[in-house]
Amino acid sequence: MVNIHGKIAEQLNRSGIFLTKTEIECLEITDFGLNDFYNAGLIIHTYINTERCCAKELILLANQVCPEHVHPSSAALEGKEETFRCRFGRVSVFIEGNKTTQPCVELPADITNYTVFHEVVLNKGEQLTLKPNSKHWFKAHGEGAIVSEFSTTSNDDTDVFTNQKINRASRLSL
Amino acid sequence: MVNIHGKIAEQLNRSGIFLTKTEIECLEITDFGLNDFYNAGLIIHTYINTERCCAKELILLANQVCPEHVHPSSAALEGKEETFRCRFGRVSVFIEGNKTTQPCVELPADITNYTVFHEVVLNKGEQLTLKPNSKHWFKAHGEGAIVSEFSTTSNDDTDVFTNQKINRASRLSL
Numbered sequence: 001m002v003n004i005h006g007k008i009a010e011q012l013n014r015s016g017i018f019l020t021k022t023e024i025e026c027l028e029i030t031d032f033g034l035n036d037f038y039n040a041g042l043i044i045h046t047y048i049n050t051e052r053c054c055a056k057e058l059i060l061l062a063n064q065v066c067p068e069h070v071h072p073s074s075a076a077l078e079g080k081e082e083t084f085r086c087r088f089g090r091v092s093v094f095i096e097g098n099k100t101t102q103p104c105v106e107l108p109a110d111i112t113n114y115t116v117f118h119e120v121v122l123n124k125g126e127q128l129t130l131k132p133n134s135k136h137w138f139k140a141h142g143e144g145a146i147v148s149e150f151s152t153t154s155n156d157d158t159d160v161f162t163n164q165k166i167n168r169a170s171r172l173s174l
Numbered sequence: 175m176v177n178i179h180g181k182i183a184e185q186l187n188r189s190g191i192f193l194t195k196t197e198i199e200c201l202e203i204t205d206f207g208l209n210d211f212y213n214a215g216l217i218i219h220t221y222i223n224t225e226r227c228c229a230k231e232l233i234l235l236a237n238q239v240c241p242e243h244v245h246p247s248s249a250a251l252e253g254k255e256e257t258f259r260c261r262f263g264r265v266s267v268f269i270e271g272n273k274t275t276q277p278c279v280e281l282p283a284d285i286t287n288y289t290v291f292h293e294v295v296l297n298k299g300e301q302l303t304l305k306p307n308s309k310h311w312f313k314a315h316g317e318g319a320i321v322s323e324f325s326t327t328s329n330d331d332t333d334v335f336t337n338q339k340i341n342r343a344s345r346l347s348l
Contacts, residue, residue, distance in 0.1 A: 016190020018261065018298055018299050019299065023299070047257065047301065047324060050255060050303070053226075053228075053255065054227075054324075055257065055259075055322075055324035078226075081224060081226055081227065083222040085221055085229075124192055125193065125194045127221065127222070150227060150229035152226045152227050
């Protein structure tokens with residue numbers, strides 16, 4: 001097993017985003033239960049998550065994908081609204097809309113679990129806001145990416161992934 | 175007039191927070207209508223502000239104060255909840271509670287416009303969450319400070335400042 005914490009610390013250093021030692025030790029590292037972390041995985045630091053709002057850093061290693069999902073609204077609760085701000089590297093966010101015929105990144109191998117293909121490339125300093133009920137997935141480019149997420153309450157339990165095999169609560173055991 | 179944009183750009187550079195050239199040109203620079211910018215002033219970049227959530231960078235020059243205010247709840251709307259995360263420098267946030275007898279910063283000269291004196295010092299990587307209806311003010315230490323603010327909707331019009339002379343909408347003309 002490559003030293004993931006070392007990779008993360010290096011990427012954070014290069015990004016200028018400072019997390020404390022304890023915060024780095026407590027990062028949420030998920031492989032979505034797919035056991036293919038370097039292809040489908042996400043590293044998360046949550047600054048704050050209350051009943052009203054939330055802020056996170058999303059760290060993606062080189063070419064890593066956060067699989068397609070949606071934050072649905074229900075009768076009881078409006079779905080999550082989120083803004084992605086690219087802080088380091090480059091990330092392609094795929095959303096509903098016209099299919100991008102020549103995307104900047106290679107599409108995932110398990111393409112049957114993906115249904116939206118309109119690519120928005122976020123370079124450092126660029127951002128995108130998604131309303132609830134918008135299907136999306138994203139993939140880091142070759143340098144990896146760090147993306148700040150500003151949002152309403154985050155309740156991972158209600159996320160709906162296109163790939164039914166995904167277990168969002170899965171954590172990588174290092 | 176000292177080159178404020180130069181000072182801001184230098185502070186951002188040192189902090190590792192990247193804003194685009196256009197974002198820097200469009201920063202909100204307020205003196206709160208007090209015409210004493212280097213003592214009472216704030217420089218703001220708003221990443222996103224929707225009806226549900228908001229994220230900003232707050233830039234304070236050396237020893238600059240954001241005067242005491244509150245984000246009140248009303249019958250129509252719950253007040254603003256906000257989290258301050260110190261990214262650069264050091265900032266003292268003063269909140270309700272036991273008066274700090276020997277604060278780390280010098281108190282403002284117009285002390286009659288301040289009523290809460292419990293000091294919470296935020297170093298780089300430290301943060302504090304304030305619920306609505308909490309009186310607060312903050313002051314940068316000698317190096318200045320950059321503070322990320324993660325919050326619910328920001329509606330400056332409803333802020334209530336202790337100093338009745340304050341005009342929150344005032345902009346510094348450079």
